[in-house]
Amino acid sequence: MKTVDVALGERSYPVWIGAGLLADSARWRERIRGRHVLVISNVTVAPLYLDALARGLEGFTWSSFLIGDGEANKTFANVGLALEALGKLGATRDACVIALGGGVVGDLAGFTASCWMRGIDFIQVPTTLLAMVDSSVGGKTGVNLPAGKNLVGAFHQPRAVVADIDTLDTLPQREYRAGLAEVVKAAAIGDVPFFDWLEAHADALSLRESATLTEAIARKCLYKAGVVARDETEQGERALLNLGHTFGHALETAGNYTELLHGEGVAIGMVLAARLSERLGMAREGDTHRLVALLERLGLPTAMPEGHSPERLLSLMRLDKKNTAGTLRLILWRGVGAAEIVAGVDERDVLAVLG
Numbered sequence: 001m002k003t004v005d006v007a008l009g010e011r012s013y014p015v016w017i018g019a020g021l022l023a024d025s026a027r028w029r030e031r032i033r034g035r036h037v038l039v040i041s042n043v044t045v046a047p048l049y050l051d052a053l054a055r056g057l058e059g060f061t062w063s064s065f066l067i068g069d070g071e072a073n074k075t076f077a078n079v080g081l082a083l084e085a086l087g088k089l090g091a092t093r094d095a096c097v098i099a100l101g102g103g104v105v106g107d108l109a110g111f112t113a114s115c116w117m118r119g120i121d122f123i124q125v126p127t128t129l130l131a132m133v134d135s136s137v138g139g140k141t142g143v144n145l146p147a148g149k150n151l152v153g154a155f156h157q158p159r160a161v162v163a164d165i166d167t168l169d170t171l172p173q174r175e176y177r178a179g180l181a182e183v184v185k186a187a188a189i190g191d192v193p194f195f196d197w198l199e200a201h202a203d204a205l206s207l208r209e210s211a212t213l214t215e216a217i218a219r220k221c222l223y224k225a226g227v228v229a230r231d232e233t234e235q236g237e238r239a240l241l242n243l244g245h246t247f248g249h250a251l252e253t254a255g256n257y258t259e260l261l262h263g264e265g266v267a268i269g270m271v272l273a274a275r276l277s278e279r280l281g282m283a284r285e286g287d288t289h290r291l292v293a294l295l296e297r298l299g300l301p302t303a304m305p306e307g308h309s310p311e312r313l314l315s316l317m318r319l320d321k322k323n324t325a326g327t328l329r330l331i332l333w334r335g336v337g338a339a340e341i342v343a344g345v346d347e348r349d350v351l352a353v354l355g
């Protein structure tokens with residue numbers, strides 16, 4: 001097992017990564033402070049892993065709340081229902097929410113925990129690669145609105161992250177590949193040796209070779225933990241973790257959250273951000289080729305799906321949380337290992353790469 005610490009003073013927490021961690025309940029039980037536990041999961045993951053988790057909850061007063069499968073269920077309405085489940089449980093202020101699932105469950109459960117009695121504990125038990133390498137770490141929680149992705153939310157850090165890699169055995173390959181996009185993103189933003197390593201291990205990663213996979217998860221979590229410790233609430237550096245996301249989120253929303261997985265949107269979005277950076281003289285064509293080649297070797301899409309209107313995508317991008325009134329702020333790229341926040345990008349340049 002590997003442990004990555006997210007260093008946030010009294011709110012610091014461990015990210016445990018390894019096999020058999022669900023069953024190793026002595027480790028994670030001690031992060032629960034009160035008596036009440038609400039497990040939030042979904043209709044696909046609960047039948048697979050809720051029993052294993054429940055064996056570790058003996059002695060607690062607990063119940064579960066399940067949402068439907070997929071991004072379309074990351075809604076405010078489901079947060080309301082989850083809060084009602086906490087009410088039915090009789091959850092007091094020392095209660096704990098456990099998020100058992102992918103990023104959709106994790107974001108929604110974390111936001112629910114941040115709202116109940118103005119904030120209770122929660123533990124992330126990520127069961128997708130994407131959730132293990134990204135969404136379970138760092139405390140960004142929230143839900144979508146019809147107007148756009150993650151428009152409602154809170155920064156609320158978990159008490160622990162329990163990434164049991166055995167749960168990935170049941171994860172479909174398309175979902176697995178989507179998680180790799182968030183791994184590539186970290187390397188592309190600020191870790192040249194990691195990018196080199198990913199190029200060297202792309203085949204082993206696609207085949208889910210266990211030691212390589214564990215190393216990739218731990219390296220990505222370590223990278224993200226460092227960024228979060230330096231800039232928890234995204235006043236500066238943390239915004240770089242959004243490389244590819246302004247484009248990607250617009251594509252996800254335009255596709256009604258069913259056409260593209262989040263990681264696929266991020267892969268395409270990174271390529272669009274790289275092309276825009278080239279157009280603005282910030283990156284070289286060779287850098288974009290290198291990024292595209294790695295994403296393709298990992299089985300990820302690098303081109304926009306057909307049929308999206310550039311104007312509609314641009315209008316969705318205008319509601320991104322990094323923007324200020326009338327000003328697009330995008331994460332652009334200077335090649336492997338270097339990204340920056342750029343304000344005031346001309347919308348005509350954005351339309352040109354979307355066209």
Ligand SMILES: NC(=O)c1ccc[n+]([C@@H]2O[C@H](COP(=O)([O-])OP(=O)(O)OC[C@H]3O[C@@H](n4cnc5c(N)ncnc54)[C@H](O)[C@@H]3O)[C@@H](O)[C@H]2O)c1
Nearest residue numbers: 044070102103104127128130131134135140167170171262
């Ligand atoms: N908070 C953050 O910092 C952050 C970071 C990245 C992404 N996100 C969010 O995360 C979400 C995407 O997360 P995701 O990619 O995990 O999607 P997801 O939660 O929809 O899970 C993907 C699919 O895998 C299924 N699944 C989960 N675990 C499984 C398992 N072990 N075996 C079989 N099936 C399993 C799910 O039911 C779902 O169908 C998006 O909403 C995105 O915005 C948040």
Ligand SMILES: O=C(O)C(=O)C[C@@H](O)[C@H](O)[C@H](O)COP(=O)(O)O
Nearest residue numbers: 134138140149150238241242245321
């Ligand atoms: O942790 C962060 O910070 C990130 O930006 C990670 C992203 O991969 C993630 O998709 C996040 O949910 C995006 O947040 P948002 O603030 O752009 O909604």
Ligand SMILES: [Zn+2]
Nearest residue numbers: 134182245266
């Ligand atoms: Zn993301």
